[in-house]
Amino acid sequence: MSLAVDTARQYEDLFDLYWPIAVGVMAVIWLGLLVLAVRYRRREGDETWPEQTHERPRAEAAYVALLAIIAAVLVFFTFTTMGSLTADLPAESASGAGQPDADPSETPAAAITVDVVAARWNWRFRYRGLGIEQVGGGRSIPTLVVPVGDVRFSATSLDVIHSFFIPYLRFKRDAFPERRTNFTLGFRKPGFHEAEGRCAEFCGLRHAYMNFHVWVLERDAFRRWVRARQGRAPQELTPALDRDGRRR
Amino acid sequence: MSTAVRPAPPRTRLVALLTSTDHKHVGLLTGATALIFFALGGLLAVLMRTELAQSGLQVVSDEAYNQLFTIHGSTMFYLFASPIAMAFALYLVPLQIGASQIIWPRLALLGFWLLLGAGVFMYSGFLLQGGAGKAGWFAFDPLSDDVGTPGTGQDLWTLAVILAALSGILQAACVLATIVRRRAPTMTMLRMPVFSWSALVSVLMVVTSYPALVLAMTLLYVDRTTSAAVYDGAMGPIVYQHLFWFFGHPVVYVVFFPFLGAVAEAIATNSRKRFFGYPFMVASLLIFAALSMAVWGHHMFTTSAIENRYFALTTTAILVVAGIEYFDCMGTMWRAKIRMRSSMLFALGFLALFLIGGLTGIFVASPPLDYHVHDTYFVVGHFHYTLFGGTVFGMFAGIYHWFPKVTGRLLDERLGKLHFWLMVPGTLLTFIPMFVLGHDGMTRRISNYAADRGWDGLNTLSTIGSYVIAASLLVFLVNLLRSLRSGTVAGDDPWDGHSLEWATSSPPPQHNFDELPPVRSYAPLMDLREERWRS
Numbered sequence: 001m002s003l004a005v006d007t008a009r010q011y012e013d014l015f016d017l018y019w020p021i022a023v024g025v026m027a028v029i030w031l032g033l034l035v036l037a038v039r040y041r042r043r044e045g046d047e048t049w050p051e052q053t054h055e056r057p058r059a060e061a062a063y064v065a066l067l068a069i070i071a072a073v074l075v076f077f078t079f080t081t082m083g084s085l086t087a088d089l090p091a092e093s094a095s096g097a098g099q100p101d102a103d104p105s106e107t108p109a110a111a112i113t114v115d116v117v118a119a120r121w122n123w124r125f126r127y128r129g130l131g132i133e134q135v136g137g138g139r140s141i142p143t144l145v146v147p148v149g150d151v152r153f154s155a156t157s158l159d160v161i162h163s164f165f166i167p168y169l170r171f172k173r174d175a176f177p178e179r180r181t182n183f184t185l186g187f188r189k190p191g192f193h194e195a196e197g198r199c200a201e202f203c204g205l206r207h208a209y210m211n212f213h214v215w216v217l218e219r220d221a222f223r224r225w226v227r228a229r230q231g232r233a234p235q236e237l238t239p240a241l242d243r244d245g246r247r248r
Numbered sequence: 249m250s251t252a253v254r255p256a257p258p259r260t261r262l263v264a265l266l267t268s269t270d271h272k273h274v275g276l277l278t279g280a281t282a283l284i285f286f287a288l289g290g291l292l293a294v295l296m297r298t299e300l301a302q303s304g305l306q307v308v309s310d311e312a313y314n315q316l317f318t319i320h321g322s323t324m325f326y327l328f329a330s331p332i333a334m335a336f337a338l339y340l341v342p343l344q345i346g347a348s349q350i351i352w353p354r355l356a357l358l359g360f361w362l363l364l365g366a367g368v369f370m371y372s373g374f375l376l377q378g379g380a381g382k383a384g385w386f387a388f389d390p391l392s393d394d395v396g397t398p399g400t401g402q403d404l405w406t407l408a409v410i411l412a413a414l415s416g417i418l419q420a421a422c423v424l425a426t427i428v429r430r431r432a433p434t435m436t437m438l439r440m441p442v443f444s445w446s447a448l449v450s451v452l453m454v455v456t457s458y459p460a461l462v463l464a465m466t467l468l469y470v471d472r473t474t475s476a477a478v479y480d481g482a483m484g485p486i487v488y489q490h491l492f493w494f495f496g497h498p499v500v501y502v503v504f505f506p507f508l509g510a511v512a513e514a515i516a517t518n519s520r521k522r523f524f525g526y527p528f529m530v531a532s533l534l535i536f537a538a539l540s541m542a543v544w545g546h547h548m549f550t551t552s553a554i555e556n557r558y559f560a561l562t563t564t565a566i567l568v569v570a571g572i573e574y575f576d577c578m579g580t581m582w583r584a585k586i587r588m589r590s591s592m593l594f595a596l597g598f599l600a601l602f603l604i605g606g607l608t609g610i611f612v613a614s615p616p617l618d619y620h621v622h623d624t625y626f627v628v629g630h631f632h633y634t635l636f637g638g639t640v641f642g643m644f645a646g647i648y649h650w651f652p653k654v655t656g657r658l659l660d661e662r663l664g665k666l667h668f669w670l671m672v673p674g675t676l677l678t679f680i681p682m683f684v685l686g687h688d689g690m691t692r693r694i695s696n697y698a699a700d701r702g703w704d705g706l707n708t709l710s711t712i713g714s715y716v717i718a719a720s721l722l723v724f725l726v727n728l729l730r731s732l733r734s735g736t737v738a739g740d741d742p743w744d745g746h747s748l749e750w751a752t753s754s755p756p757p758q759h760n761f762d763e764l765p766p767v768r769s770y771a772p773l774m775d776l777r778e779e780r781w782r783s
Contacts, residue, residue, distance in 0.1 A: 007619065014616050022607040029603055032578055033596060040519070042585040050585045052778070054522045060575055064528075067571040075564050078614040079557060088552055160391040161485055163550060163623060167689025170620035174551050177390060179482040181552045195698065200550075200623040200691045202384050204391060205310055208694035 003186030004150045011170035014081050021070065088183050111147065116155040118162035118175040118199065121206035132229050136212070143213040144197060146187050147222035155181045163200035166214060168193060172200045187216045269353035270758055271422075275339030276654065278360045278419065282332035285367055287721070289323035292316050294718055297678075301711035303699040313695035314382040315401075319370065321385030322405065326412035327367050329503035329639055334359070334419040334454075336506050336646060337447035339654065341423055343749035344444045346432025346767065348759045351425040355418045362415035370408035373401035381405025384693065386496055387468070389479040389488040394472040406469045413461045413495075416502075420454035423447060432748075434767040438530070441747040441770050442516075442523050445530050446509025449537040453498045453505075456541065461495035464488060486553045493544035500634060501540045505533065507642025508573060511595040514645045515580050517743045518592035522771040524579030525572070532572035539566050549618045556615040563613035570606055574599065589743075590664030594645035597672055601637025605630055608683065623693075626686025629679045637675055644671075644724070651731070652738030656754040659735060663727035670720035677713025681706035746771035 040050075115126040123142050125134040136142035155164050155175035165172035166185070173181045192215045199210035217225055265273055296316050299307045308316065342350055350356060373380025378399035383392040387405070390396045427448050431440070440448070468488070471478040479488050516523040523529065543566065545559035577599055586592060608630040612618045621627055644667075651659050685706050690697065697703050741750040750773055752761050768775050 007616075010616050011620050014614060015611075018611055018614065018617065022610065026603060026607055029574060029578075030600055033581075033600055036578060036581040037586065037588070037596060040581055040584045040586050042520075042587050046585060048585070049520050049777070049781075050583055052521055052774075053583060054524050054526070054580075056525075056579065057528075060525055060528050060572070060579075063575050064568060064572060067568040071564050071567050074610065074614070075561055078560055078564070078616065081616045082557065082560075160396050161388055165623075165689075165691065167620070172550050172619055172622060176482070176485055176551075178480075179485075183552070196689075198689070198691055201388070202314075202391070202623075202693040204383075204396065205314065207314075208310065208696045 003188060005184045005186040006188065007169050007171040007185060008188075010081055014077060017077055018074070021074070111149060111151070113152040113154060114144070114146070116153055116164055116175060117158060118155065118164065118203075118210075119158035120160065120204055121199070121210040123164075123197075123199075123210070123212045125212075127226075130226055130230065132226065141195065141209075141211050141213065143215050145215045145217060145222070145225060147217055147219045148187055148190055149219070150184050150186045152184050153182065155183075160203050161201050162203050162210070164197070165200035166193075166197050168196055168214075174201055190216045190218050190221070192216075267357070269357055271338050271342050271350040271353060271356065271426075272654075272756065274353065274356045274360055274419075275335045275337075278331050278338065278363060279335030281360070281363060281367070282328045282335055285323050285327035286332070287725075288371070289320050289328055290718065290721065292320040292323070294714055296320065297711040297714040299695060300697075301708050303697050303701070303704055303707075305696050308695070310695045311379065311382070314693075315374070315380045317693055318382050318384050318387075318405070319373075319380050322370060322381065322409070324635070325385060325499060325503070326409055327363065327370065329635065330412070330416050330454075330499060331363050332643060333447075333450055333503045333506045334416060334423070336443075336510065336643075337423045337451060338419055340650065340749060341444050341447050342426055342430065343653075343752070343756060343760055344441045344747050345427060345430070345435050346748050346761065346764050347426055347430035348761065349430070350422050351429055352418075352422045356422040359415040359419035359422075362411045362418070366408040366411035366415065369404045369411065373404045376401050376404075381408075386492055388492075389468060389471070389485050392468060392472075393479065403469070403472060406465050406472065410462055410465045410469070413458045413465070416454050417458045417462070420451035420458075423451045424455060427451075432764055432767060438527075439767055439770050439772075441509075442512040442526070442529055443506070443509035443747070445533055446505040446507075446512070449533045450502050450505040453502050453537055453541065457495045457498035457502075460491050461499075464491035464495070467491075486548075486551065489548055489551065490544070493547045497544040497547065498540055500631070501537065503639050504634065504642075505537070507598070507639050507646060510646030510649065511598045511642045512573075512577060512580075513747070514591040514595040514649045515577050516771075517649065517745055518587045518589055518595070519580050519584035520587070520744065521580055521584045522746060522769075522774050523576065524582070525576040526770055528572050529576045532569040536566065536569040539569065546613055546618070549615045550622050560613055560615050564610060566613075567606070567610055574603075589648065590659065590661055590668060591645050591648035591743075593665065593668040594641050594648060597668060597675075598638060598641040598645060601633055601641060601672070601675055604679075605633030605635075605637055609634065621686055623691055624686035625682040625690045625692055628692050629682030629686060632679045632682070633675075636679070641671075641675075644668075649743070650749075652742050653749055653754050653756070655732060655735070656738055657731050657735030658738045658742060659731045660727050663723055663730075667720050667723045667727065670716055670723060674713050674716030674718075674720055678710050678717060679713070681710045681713075685710075741773075744773075744777075746774050748772060 113128040115128060117124040117126065122136040125142060125144050134142045134145065155173060156179060157175040157177045159177060162175045163172050164175055169185055171185060173183050175181055192213065194213055195211040196214045197212040199207060203210065265277065295308065299313060338356060370381065378401050380401045383397045383402060392402065467478045470476050479485060512523055539562055543559055543563045545554045546563045548554050549556050612621060612627060612630060648659055648664055685703055690703055738754050740752065740754055751765050765772055765776060
């Protein structure tokens with residue numbers, strides 16, 4: 001299915017442009033250093049001084065121009081990537097929760113919105129308008145259940161700064177107290193990602209264990225999950241998994 | 249003014265050293281203190297790596313681990329890298345520009361004492377029941393406020409950072425004023441050696457960026473200890489990050505430039521050629537410094553609170569000026585007759601390893617890439633190649649280069665080469681796995697990870713690498729202690745140096761120079777040699 005936001009693709013495409021350039025530059029310079037160090041090594045017993053050439057302004061200016069071109073190319077592709085698929089939505093203040101003031105024509109039409117509430121050291125996922133809430137317990141981490149396709153998120157924190165990070169989507173955003181960070185994520189394939197989500201911003205004692213599962217469902221399955229889930233107690237249907245993501 | 253001067257009571261050598269206003273003594277004291285903190289911070293790093301070698305918790309608790317990485321990072325920035333940069337500048341700049349003393353020597357000495365106070369404050373936290381500071385070296389608010397991290401250890405940490413920042417500002421101001429006002433009569437700005445230029449841009453950045461740290465930390469201290477809620481509200485934590493990173497990014501260049509300068513001197517001297525492309529180098533240093541005051545927001549790409557495009561542009565542009573330095577260092581080696589001394593090896597190590605940090609820096613300058621690798625081990629690997637591959641390798645190039653000038657004795661070359669050939673594989677083994685781990689989603693500042701993530705092998709490799717680095721540093725320590733006692737006597741100019749510090753005795757007399765040679769370029773001693781060749 002086509003996604004309005006595909007952060008993983010965005011990342012991979014750009015990464016594939018960057019790494020060959022980086023590896024190429026590194027090879028040239030390492031090789032250059034090696035050649036210079038070997039070729040111009042002082043021979044045993046040679047006490048003479050080398051010829052004193054200490055500038056080549058035109059060559060150096062040309063080299064600077066080449067570097068500028070490389071920088072321009074990288075910036076161009078970075079900007080193009082940022083412009084073509086933007087995951088970010090305008091931020092709101094915490095009081096405006098529930099009424100996103102984003103211009104609908106500019107933001108991808110996402111079917112559902114999940115309010116992410118981070119607090120030391122757990123996550124709470126509230127599904128706007130569905131009356132569903134996913135929270136972790138003392139020994140279990142919560143499961144973020146989403147349908148395939150684009151999903152809107154609005155993240156905030158109850159205490160310190162946390163960061164909502166889903167490595168396989170190549171994406172993270174910080175969650176601040178008294179502030180909402182809004183973004184859209186596209187989920188391409190159904191599947192269960194055990195303890196895939198994590199907190200990326202250091203938040204104190206149990207930062208290392210502040211994880212969550214990501215469970216992507218087909219649209220029909222998601223609708224069935226919502227119906228089954230509505231009206232029940234918050235933790236009843238959360239899969240029983242310990243904090244490291246193992247099924248108990 | 250004529251007041252009766254009472255003769256000062258006799259002093260012991262130690263007291264005389266600790267109260268000396270000679271820039272060389274202040275530089276040495278600051279540098280020795282910084283190296284002690286380097287060892288302490290390294291010890292903490294080895295402890296951390298030992299804990300991370302395997303999944304699960306084996307060595308320390310979560311609580312202790314948070315103190316380890318906080319004090320490791322804080323030590324390395326506030327108590328080691330920044331002070332050692334100032335120490336090199338304080339000791340060498342006056343010699344290179346032909347000055348007999350620095351301006352405001354007592355402020356420079358005060359800077360040393362503030363640094364000592366900062367270290368005592370920061371480390372005394374370990375003696376407290378609640379432990380030392382544990383909110384990370386950038387101590388983001390609200391984690392660092394009195395609710396997020398209560399306890400005296402964090403208070404002490406905050407005060408320590410204020411003292412360390414003030415220490416840096418005072419010593420940088422002395423170096424800056426000395427460069428502006430105390431150059432020898434014929435030493436124009438464009439005849440200053442590359443090291444002095446690199447020190448100049450470094451201290452310029454200190455006096456412009458460190459005040460932001462003093463402000464951020466003072467407000468944080470007020471926030472922690474009074475009822476004033478300085479950083480509250482929707483913008484408070486963002487304001488803190490702006491203040492912090494306005495210091496926190498420039499500081500990585502503050503601790504980089506002087507060692508780039510040291511590497512340039514080591515390469516030029518060992519190549520027996522004057523430094524290549526001097527005007528380009530000077531211009532690039534100045535533009536580099538200016539640009540790096542305008543990139544702090546790239547630490548905040550994932551906050552959704554800044555203009556990411558602007559900071560992506562300024563940060564990527566840095567590759568142009570950084571590239572010039574490579575061209576000039578390699579140009580110096582071109583058609584040279586290179587002596588492969590330890591200082592040259594460390595200079596080459598600097599160029600080869602900093603490159604990894606520089607190139608990965610271009611990745612994290614791109615917001616769509618940073619959204620993934622930010623706050624993961626990819627970034628940890630990246631900045632360790634700039635700070636360890638760059639700053640520390642450059643520092644060792646400088647130490648091997650200038651040790652004979654400072655002590656009058658040579659460091660042992662065989663131990664120096666062993667040190668180098670252990671430190672290079674150690675650095676590769678420790679930090680390369682971090683790129684893979686970070687790309688795979690291993691976040692930083694975690695004491696523990698689940699066994700089924702498959703990160704054990706790479707983490708074990710990284711830990712082994714850190715032991716190799718530790719072994720290489722022990723070799724250096726042995727070399728240092730042995731050479732101080734019984735090293736070969738160096739003489740005034742053991743390397744056929746280029747700049748003025750090699751035209752005086754080793755160590756230099758209190759007034760630095762009995763007689764100054766004429767200064768007609770940035771390599772006055774090369775001028776004299778070329779004159780001799782012509783006649």
